[in-house]
Structure formats: C-alpha cells, structure tokens
Amino acid sequence: MTDGIRDALGMDAKNKTIRNLAESRQRERSRAEQVEQERDRLREERDCYRQTLIDLLQEVEPFTSLSKHLKREYMEAQELLESKK
DSSP states (O other): OOHHHHHHHHHHHHHHHHHHHHHHHHHHHHHHHHHHHHHHHHHHHHHHHHHHHHHHHHHHGGGGGGOHHHHHHHHHHHHHHHHTO
16 A cells, blocks of 8 residues: 555545534533523422412412411411522
C-alpha cells in the first residue's frame, strides 16, 4: 500500500470517528432537551395540583369544626403545603 492510500484510509477512519462523536453529542443534546421539557411539564402539573389543594382547603375550612377526621385531614394537608414551599 502506498503512503497516500494509508493516509486516505486513516483520514476516513478519523472522519468516521468525528461524525460518530458529533452524532452522539447531538443525541445527548436532544435527550437533554426532552428531559428539560418533561421537567417543565411536571412542574406545571405540580403547580396545578398545589393550587387545586389550596382551593379545596379554602372550601373545606369552614366545615373543619364539624368533624375531627376532617380537621385532622385539613391540618395534614396544610402542613404538607407549608413544608413544600
């Protein structure tokens, strides 16, 4: 084999390695974007549930004096909201 052919084969191997690395990095970036989008979606969902709980607690509060069980559940939910701030 001539030096030119060996050099060409070496360059092909290097180019292939570079392409593979670039493709791998692109996949990693794509996956990172997907993870970030999922994290944002879950935050929105959490915030929605949090607001729903706040709304429910406001509706239930006047009735907590009627039931010890309801009062206990109300207090636990309030504590949960306070601890997650």
